[in-house]
Amino acid sequence: MKNFLNPILSVLSGLLLAFAWPTNGFVGLLFIAFIPLFIAHYRLNKTAVKAVKWKVFLHAYLTFFIWNIITTGWLYYSSAFGMWFAVLVNSLLMALVFLVYHLVSKKVSSFTSSSFFIAIWLSFEYLHLHWDFSWPWLQLGNGFSESVSWIQWYEFTGVFGGSLWVLVVNTLLYNAWLQYSSRKENSVSTKGITIRYGIPALLIIALPISLSHFLSINSITNDVEGTEVVILQPNIDPYSEKYDISNSQMAENLMTLAVDSITANTKLIIAPETTLASGMRLTGINGNPALNRIKRFLFDYPNTYYLGGVSLGDSFKNKDKATSQTNYIKNGDFYYNDYNSAVFMNSTNPVELYHKSKLVVGVENFPYKNVLQPILGDVMLDLGGTVATKTTQEDREVFITRDSLKVAPIICYESVYGEYVTGYVNNGAQFLSIITNDGWWQNTQGHKQHLSLARLRAIETRKWIARSANTGISAVINDYGKIITVLGYEKKGALKGTIYPNNKITFYVKHGDFIARVSVFLMLGIFLFSFTRRGVMKRK
Structure with missing residues (x-):
């Protein structure tokens, strides 16, 4: 069973991403969707002896293929070749992003590697908005399009705010699992982990939703001629x-x-x-x-x-x-x-x-x-x-x-x-x-x-x-x-x-995808740091 656990975890991540997607999914699943894949990655790093990079890549590809085929397989009705090209290539790009995260994570602390994953994923989404092979349909922040009562603050952040939201919660909860697993393995008390990680995760989820409901109070149309x-x-x-x-x-x-x-x-x-x-x-x-x-x-x-x-x-x-x-x-x-x-x-x-x-x-x-x-x-x-x-x-x-x-x-x-x-x-x-x-x-x-x-x-x-x-x-x-x-x-x-x-100009209209631009610089900074400062940082 242990031999099949990692593929099962990869499949689970793919299904969670797919079943969270509009218009029939439950978007709350996005907040935990990457965790099974992270756990599979951790297990591969710990147990695999040969070809670890290839195994990480293949497990990630399995996750992202499932997500892509379930959510965008409808492209088949316009072109079978076009659908397979879009699904296979987009899954490949996502898996390559995860592979780069794997390479960096081996050289830095868990906190820095989590920060790098957030930054490189947002950078990937930003690339998908601007290059000739642009296909931003599966941008994580798009997953909230049927839950607009949660994301009225997009007027400040745009969709990248939603992507950042999802990634932060996933990495926080994964690090909670990492701490729990490490302490349990070393027979150390696991007390306090729930408070240390669970409460911040709940607040990170709840506060934006509360802000969204506050912003919705003003949603009644003013006395403007229609x-x-x-x-x-x-x-x-x-x-x-x-x-x-x-x-x-x-x-x-x-x-x-x-x-x-x-x-x-x-x-x-x-x-x-x-x-x-x-x-x-x-x-x-x-x-x-x-x-x-x-x-x-x-x-x-x-x-x-x-x-x-x-x-x-x-x-x-x-x-x-x-x-x-x-x-x-x-x-x-x-x-x-x-x-x-x-x-x-x-x-x-x-x-x-x-x-x-x-x-x-x-x-x-x-x-x-x-x-x-x-x-x-x-x-x-x-x-x-x-x-x-x-x-x-x-x-x-x-x-x-x-x-x-x-x-x-x-x-x-x-x-x-x-x-x-x-x-x-x-x-x-x-x-x-x-x-x-x-x-x-x-x-x-x-x-x-x-x-x-x-x-x-x-x-x-x-x-x-x-x-x-x-x-x-x-x-x-x-x-x-x-x-x-x-x-x-x-x-x-x-x-x-x-x-x-109306003549409103929102913060997002003024400043655009500022979150993504900051993420590109953060991603490049961590990447260069991880491969030039050898031995300075050790995995924790």
């Missing part, structure tokens, strides 16, 4: 039907959905990502028949604007105009830029555009294209959607109505990135719109988790959210992360709601 929005959910099959309908017909369908809900007080109609999917030419956007159809509809509603998704293209022969995001067609010997964009317009003004800039790996961007394309060719991972490199823009666009209402046009995957979304708010956004297409993964946890993550953005920025999802879940979310009204999965229709724009 803004009426109409959110459209056409429920078009993204794999077939979406691309069989012309842009003009889709525009007609959208206005048919809107007509029963729109009033003279409606300020904004919001439609999903790439609703107008048959690529329009960027240069002819203002004369496009489908957009002109929407404009004609808006003539009867002069105070109403339309915000919706559209696919745009721009082709050319001049090689000098090409960038690293430009696609090249060999057969036709021409270049083109492909855009996943949001359009914003009323009945009279020219169309305004925002181009999606946080892209889905392998679907909308070619990671490290200059390095990998000569090796792999034009291979792209089909995780759902148009398979081509997208062209982005530098700034976070904020659309402004004639009566100075400022809205952020967040497109799909962008809503997973906390600090990225603060860019819209720093540019003046008074509320957030999220336009997405969540039908790629069928009726799985995928679209439910995506909606749930939007609740975190509301808390971090203290902004209301109007979310339009084709074949997903459309919703209005208040600035405390509470879902006010919802149109469910596979429901076709229009959702009328009221949002309350």
